[in-house]
Amino acid sequence: MSTPPTRNPVSEEELLQRYHRDGDFAARAEFVERTMPIVHHVARRYAQRGQSYDDLVQAGSIGLLKAVDRFDLDQGVKFATFAIPNITGEIRRHFRDHGWGMRVPRDVQERDALLSKVKERLVRKLQRMPSIGELAAESGLTKEQVLDTMEAARNYTTVSLDAPIDEERSELDLLGGRDAGYAQVEHHLQLVAGMKTLRDRERRILAMRFAEGLTQSEIAGQLGISQMHVSRLLRQALAQMADTLRDEEASDRPALADATG
Missing domain, CATH: 1.10.10.10 (Winged helix-like DNA-binding domain superfamily/Winged helix DNA-binding domain)
Structure with missing residues (x-):
């Protein structure tokens, strides 16, 4: 009994052609499934910054879909080269919309992102938490900038006034007091x-x-x-x-x- 010949899998380039030139949405879906590792690669860069990994992947997936729809087959550019900026942009937009509990200046957000990378690198190198001086020296910031950025980072998440403290009290119970006036x-x-x-x-x-x-x-x-x-x-x-x-x-x-x- 002869073995049936194996079919060569359709290339990613051909899937894109089927979608852009023939409107084949099944080809689009398969192409997106194959290129999802790009989304995970970018999302891992932004992990451990206060947002769940699944949310980052979801935001990055939107960027991937936009990249698929916008990609020009005739430009001669690799899809990954074109897609990564789109995926990164959606993830950053997610952080802008959902990340900071209170709005802080953009330069402070950028310093916070820089310090996160520097701290992670120094922890691996020193096998302990770095000091303020070590963070400043490694990042090129002053100690005052490091302290200001760390203080601002406390605004990354906010707590609801209804958040429970114990079985009988919430955060709201800690606010205010009797006014002698x-x-x-x-x-x-x-x-x-x-x-x-x-x-x-x-x-x-x-x-x-x-x-x-x-x-x-x-x-x-x-x-x-x-x-x-x-x-x-x-x-x-x-x-x-x-x-x-x-x-x-x-x-x-x-x-x-x-x-x-």
């Missing part, structure tokens, strides 16, 4: 309400004592009355203000009970 405003309004119930001389005495910081003797000298008289007027004014505030709080309670009950 609200209490100050409330106290000021209470003070104004109490002052309105006083006579002009009593309001003036309170202002001289608590706003200007004068002693009772100094107030008495300016008003031409005795220190004992000043002391009595102060006690009466403060007691009257306290009574007014207590009356207002008592009148507010029923309204509050109606609103909440």
